[in-house]
Amino acid sequence: MNIKEIFKVTINLVLIYAIGGALLAWVYSVSAPIIYKNKQEDKANALKGMMPIHLVANSPEGAVEAIKAVLPEGAEVSLEGNKLDVEVDVYKKDKKKLLKMIKKAGALGVEQYSDFDPGKPKGTWEPSHKHAEYFEVKGRDGEIVGYIVESYHKGYAGSPGIYVAMDKDLVVQKIEILSHGETPGLGDEIEKNWFKDQFRGKKLDQMEVVKGETEDKIQAITGATISTRAITYGVRDAVEHMRKYKAGELSKPDQASEGTEAEEGSSGH
Amino acid sequence: MDTRSNYQIFMDGIIADNTIFKLAISLCPAIAVTSALKNGVMMGVAVMFVQTMVNLTISLMRNFIHPRIRIPIFMLVISAWVTVTDLAMAAFARDVYAEMGLYVQLIVAFASILAHAETFASKNTAIPSVVDGFGMGMGFLFALSCISFFRELLGKGTVWGFEIVSFKPMLLMILPAGGFLTVGVLMAFFNWIGMRFYGGKPAGH
Numbered sequence: 001m002n003i004k005e006i007f008k009v010t011i012n013l014v015l016i017y018a019i020g021g022a023l024l025a026w027v028y029s030v031s032a033p034i035i036y037k038n039k040q041e042d043k044a045n046a047l048k049g050m051m052p053i054h055l056v057a058n059s060p061e062g063a064v065e066a067i068k069a070v071l072p073e074g075a076e077v078s079l080e081g082n083k084l085d086v087e088v089d090v091y092k093k094d095k096k097k098l099l100k101m102i103k104k105a106g107a108l109g110v111e112q113y114s115d116f117d118p119g120k121p122k123g124t125w126e127p128s129h130k131h132a133e134y135f136e137v138k139g140r141d142g143e144i145v146g147y148i149v150e151s152y153h154k155g156y157a158g159s160p161g162i163y164v165a166m167d168k169d170l171v172v173q174k175i176e177i178l179s180h181g182e183t184p185g186l187g188d189e190i191e192k193n194w195f196k197d198q199f200r201g202k203k204l205d206q207m208e209v210v211k212g213e214t215e216d217k218i219q220a221i222t223g224a225t226i227s228t229r230a231i232t233y234g235v236r237d238a239v240e241h242m243r244k245y246k247a248g249e250l251s252k253p254d255q256a257s258e259g260t261e262a263e264e265g266s267s268g269h
Numbered sequence: 270m271d272t273r274s275n276y277q278i279f280m281d282g283i284i285a286d287n288t289i290f291k292l293a294i295s296l297c298p299a300i301a302v303t304s305a306l307k308n309g310v311m312m313g314v315a316v317m318f319v320q321t322m323v324n325l326t327i328s329l330m331r332n333f334i335h336p337r338i339r340i341p342i343f344m345l346v347i348s349a350w351v352t353v354t355d356l357a358m359a360a361f362a363r364d365v366y367a368e369m370g371l372y373v374q375l376i377v378a379f380a381s382i383l384a385h386a387e388t389f390a391s392k393n394t395a396i397p398s399v400v401d402g403f404g405m406g407m408g409f410l411f412a413l414s415c416i417s418f419f420r421e422l423l424g425k426g427t428v429w430g431f432e433i434v435s436f437k438p439m440l441l442m443i444l445p446a447g448g449f450l451t452v453g454v455l456m457a458f459f460n461w462i463g464m465r466f467y468g469g470k471p472a473g474h
Contacts, residue, residue, distance in 0.1 A: 012335040013342070020345045027353050031360035038363055157374075184312070184371045185304040185443075223444055 039179075043150075046176050047118060050148045050165040051137060053095055055102070055110055059084040063106030070101040118148055123245075127237050128152040128159045134242065137165075144168055147245075150178070151238035155230030157181040160190065162231060164199075164238040170246070172199045175235055180227075187227035195221060195228075199235055204243065207236035271393050275400045282404020288381040289412035289452065290459045295381040299413060300448035302372070306429045309417025310410065315372040317406025320382045322350050324402030327390035334391065343386040344378075351376050381409060416451050423447075 059067055059082055067084060068077055078085045084107070099110055121133035132150040139145045146167045152159040160180035165173045175196050182188050189195060198218055209225065209232050210217040220228040244250050271278065286292060289299050298316075303309045326346050327334075334342050355373050358366040376382070385405055390398040421427055424442030426434050441447045 009335050009337050012333070013338045016330075016333070016342055017345060020349050024349055024352055027356055031356040034360035035356065038359065181371065181374060183301055184375075185302045185308045188371060222440070 043178060046163055046178055047135070047148065050163050050174060050176060051118060052145065052165075052173070055086040055098070057084040057086055057102050057107040057110045058082065059107050066105040067102055067107055070098075070105050072098070125241055127234065127241070128154050130159060130161070132161075134238075134245070146173065147242050149238035149242055151234040151241075153230045153234035153237060155180065155182055156187050156224070156226045157183070160227070160230050160234065162234050162238075164235050166239060166242065170204065170239055170242055172202050172235060172239065175199045175231070177231070182224065182227045182230075186221070186224040189221045189224055190227050190231050195231075204236065204239045207232050207239065271389065271397055271401075275397060278397055278400050279404035279407075282401060282406075283408040283411060284463075286405065287408040287412055287459070288405060289409065289416070290456045292381070292384070293456070294384060295379055295409065296452065298375060298379070299416060299452060300445055302375070303413055303417035303420055303448060303451075304424065304443040305421045305427075306414065306417045308372075309413035311369055312372045312375070313406070313410030313413040315369055316376060316379065316382070316409050317403065319347070319350050319354065319373070319376050319379075320385065320406040320409075321399055321402035322354075323347050323382055323386055324390040324398040325395060326350070327386045328393055328395045328398035331391045339387070339391060340383075343383055343391075346386070347379070347382055348377050381405060412455075415455055416448070419451050419455070420447055 057067060059079075061082065064077075064079060064084060067086075068075075071077065071086060075086055086102075102110060118135035118137050120135075122136050124131060124133050126132065130152040132152060134147060134149040136144050137146045137148060146165060147170075149164045149166070150161065151164055152161050158181040160182065161178035163176045163178060165175070167173055177191050177196070180188070180190065182190060202218075206217055208217045209220050209229050211220045211225070213219060218228065218232045273281065284291075288295050295316075298312060302312045323343075323346055327343065330342075330346075351373060355370065358370060358373065385401060389401045393401070418428065420442045421429075422433065423439050424444075424447060426432060426436055426438045439447070442451070
């Protein structure tokens with residue numbers, strides 16, 4: 001290889017890579033803003049699904065007791081005329097099942113349900129060096145009923161993003177996968193309901209991955225332990241973060257608009 | 270220049286030069302994603318698209334590529350197509366992206382795509398190259414569909430997520446070991462057909 005050829009090869013490589021780079025930059029500049037907007041929309045939709053729901057059942061005389069019987073534990077019921085006002089935290093996934101059971105118990109129809117309001121993010125934090133938000137969920141009277149936290153933890157390919165909904169005692173109620181790049185057929189099992197449902201009712205100290213069947217901890221997906229860990233530790237970090245938030249242990253509690261008021265609000269529990 | 274007709278190039282891509290059953294390359298994704306039929310088909314479609322586009326691009330630029338640096342240039346073209354497809358789908362086809370996004374991202378370093386950029390597209394004109402890419406892609410799609418069909422059926426008792434037979438599934442089949450077994454058995458089967466009925470040679474010859 002003489003000097004002339006080295007020169008030729010170099011120019012050739014640089015030129016083609018420069019053209020390729022320019023093309024990629026152009027595609028990126030066109031698509032990036034749209035992708036960002038899409039992601040924000042997806043997140044907003046996911047957030048809606050994380051909220052608990054209030055039900056107002058239209059109940060005839062005599063069916064009240066039957067309806068009460070099918071309601072989950074902790075439901076507060078008050079009767080106004082023939083309207084049975086059911087205050088119970090149900091998450092979107094349970095809603096269909098519960099509605100069916102209430103109707104079966106004799107309700108003439110569930111008149112309405114109202115979503116809770118997560119409002120604006122209470123603040124931001126940085127799980128796995130990502131920018132993430134957390135919310136306080138307020139009920140009708142403005143009391144805090146739970147928290148929703150966005151979280152990330154390093155997985156097999158990138159850091160899967162999740163939303164974690166927990167009640168005011170920091171018991172996990174629901175998780176949703178926002179984004180991930182785990183291997184199809186193995187790691188993407190984290191999107192399945194059987195896996196996500198495992199987190200319901202679990203507390204901070206139960207966030208451990210176990211191989212094989214378990215009731216108490218989190219069961220690893222066969223062939224995808226790393227993906228399982230990513231989600232489990234993401235949830236664990238989220239719960240831990242809210243524990244600190246509630247206990248006022250966060251060094252810089254809030255960058256959100258409400259500042260220190262948020263802390264006072266949480267100390268009421 | 271390749272002297273085969275376009276039809277022959279296409280058919281060879283599916284049968285005589287089948288990526289999995291004959292050439293035995295790109296086996297890693299063939300094992301990793303074929304635990305369910307849907308995954309196999311999605312991966313096959315994604316590869317078919319990228320392989321066709323890469324072949325087209327390489328054949329168009331083949332006279333501008335210095336032979337000494339052809340491999341880095343092939344890598345650039347493949348990764349550029351993967352990135353462009355990924356970004357464009359995420360921005361303009363969200364529904365498709367939700368289904369296919371994961372698979373496209375896996376393609377970056379695919380032996381079968383690199384191999385055909387090298388052995389075919391860099392030596393032929395645009396149309397045969399597109400036919401070759403499409404045929405090879407179809408062959409890959411066919412192979413992945415076969416493998417994932419049997420693995421899902423035996424390993425989960427379902428096809429495309431719908432329950433077909435109810436029995437205690439063989440968990441082994443959806444684990445990587447089951448993937449290797451399925452590929453081996455299917456490879457033997459197709460080779461047997463080739464030798465018995467068409468006088469073909471087994472893989473690797």
